[in-house]
Every structure is written in C-alpha cells, then in structure tokens.
Amino acid sequence: MVSKRLEAIAKMIPPYHHIADVGCDHGYLIIEAIQKYDVTKAIAIDNKEGPLYASQNNIKKNNLEKYVRFSLSDGISDIDNDTEAVIIAGMDGQLIIKILSNSEKLNSIKRLIVQPNRNTYEVRKFLMENQFKIIDEDVIKDGNKFYEIILAEKGQNFTYTEDELQFGPVNLQKMSNDFKEKIKADIIHLKGLSKDILKIQEKIEKMEKILCM
Numbered sequence: 001m002v003s004k005r006l007e008a009i010a011k012m013i014p015p016y017h018h019i020a021d022v023g024c025d026h027g028y029l030i031i032e033a034i035q036k037y038d039v040t041k042a043i044a045i046d047n048k049e050g051p052l053y054a055s056q057n058n059i060k061k062n063n064l065e066k067y068v069r070f071s072l073s074d075g076i077s078d079i080d081n082d083t084e085a086v087i088i089a090g091m092d093g094q095l096i097i098k099i100l101s102n103s104e105k106l107n108s109i110k111r112l113i114v115q116p117n118r119n120t121y122e123v124r125k126f127l128m129e130n131q132f133k134i135i136d137e138d139v140i141k142d143g144n145k146f147y148e149i150i151l152a153e154k155g156q157n158f159t160y161t162e163d164e165l166q167f168g169p170v171n172l173q174k175m176s177n178d179f180k181e182k183i184k185a186d187i188i189h190l191k192g193l194s195k196d197i198l199k200i201q202e203k204i205e206k207m208e209k210i211l212c213m
C-alpha cells in the first residue's frame with residue numbers, strides 16, 4: 001500500500017498528465033499517479049541502477065510500463081520538452097536545490113512538487129529566487145514523522161517574509177491540524193535542546209573554574 005506521504009504528493013499532480021519523478025527509487029509514486037490521477041506519460045529517473053531497476057520491477061508488476069520511460073540519469077537533465085510536472089521527494093532540501101540549479105530545464109517546468117526531508121527554509125528561498133510561487137503546501141503526519149510537501153509554479157512579483165520562508169506561506173494560511181501538531185512537536189524538541197544547552201553551559205563554566213584554581 002502506498003504511504004500517506006506519497007498519496008499526498010500524487011494528489012498535487014492534477015491537472016497535469018506528463019510527469020517526471022526524480023529519484024523514483026521504488027516507483028510507487030508513479031504507480032499511484034497513473035492509477036489514480038490520469039497520468040499518461042511518466043519518466044522514472046534515478047541516478048543509481050538499483051533503485052531504477054526496483055522501480056522498473058514494481059511498475060511492470062502493475063502492468064504500467066507502457067506509460068513509463070526509465071532513465072538512469074542525474075536530476076532533471078533528461079526530462080522531456082513536454083514534461084509538465086516534476087516531483088522530487090524524500091531528499092535533503094540542499095540536494096533538491098542542487099538538482100534544480102544544475103539544469104537550464106528548470107524554466108521549462110510548469111509545476112514543481114518537492115518534499116524536502118530537511119532544509120525547507122532554503123528550498124522555499126530557492127523557489128522564491130527562481131520565481132517559483134508556492135501555490136499549495138501540505139504537512140503530513142505519517143507514523144511519528146512529519147513531512148512537508150510544497151507545490152510551486154512559475155509566478156511573478158512576489159516575496160516571502162522570513163516567517164513564510166520558515167513555516168510556509170500556505171501552511172500559515174491553512175493552519176492544518178498536522179501543521180499545528182508539527183509546530184507543537186518542534187517546540188518540545190527545541191525546549192529539550194535548550195535544556196541541553198544550559199547543561200553544557202554549566203559544564204563549561206565548571207571547567208573554566210577548574211582552570212582558574
């Protein structure tokens with residue numbers, strides 16, 4: 001069964017029918033996109049043979065290979081001219097930025113759906129600096145983990161505040177339950193960290209006193 005995270009990502013594909021999944025790995029996103037969201041052409045891209053073959057196997061098991069071109073390539077370098085939506089999910093935000101900045105094809109993409117595991121601030125800043133406007137966002141709680149999904153399209157004349165870059169302009173508007181839960185979980189985590197920092201500070205002070213003895 002496809003995860004809640006991949007389900008939420010696939011939901012953001014319509015109205016587009018031609019997609020590329022960069023870092024396709026197991027191929028589950030493409031399977032969901034073809035079966036539920038009327039995708040008629042998908043490029044399964046991975047820069048490693050193992051994951052690409054895994055996706056090929058899974059897509060074949062579902063008899064969907066006629067809709068898919070498999071590409072052992074780096075990032076978005078091998079997307080087609082008619083690729084409408086590009087998905088990059090389950091990677092560090094810095095890697096997503098590197099993949100997107102490495103190609104002139106970035107400007108041909110109509111819709112970008114990204115799900116960074118970390119560094120979402122940097123991803124939103126990159127999108128803003130490259131005129132990709134954030135149209136929708138979702139925070140998904142799956143098990144104990146929270147995932148942030150960002151949908152962006154080419155836009156003009158917009159800037160985001162520091163808060164919008166950090167938390168997401170649409171997240172702040174929507175204030176979904178999972179978003180609020182994520183903020184609560186982050187507060188608990190940061191409070192734990194600040195206690196640790198106080199302990200470290202006390203330890204440093206003790207050690208400095210020892211040196212002064």
Ligand SMILES: C[S@@+](CC[C@H](N)C(=O)[O-])C[C@H]1O[C@@H](n2cnc3c(N)ncnc32)[C@H](O)[C@@H]1O
Pocket residue numbers: 022023024025026045046047048051073074075088089090091095099
């Ligand atoms: C952690 S998996 C995520 C899989 C899937 N997208 C998901 O969200 O479940 C990351 C995948 O991206 C691939 N990958 C990493 N860097 C890549 C790049 N520059 N170009 C294409 N694929 C890449 C890896 O080989 C791996 O299969």
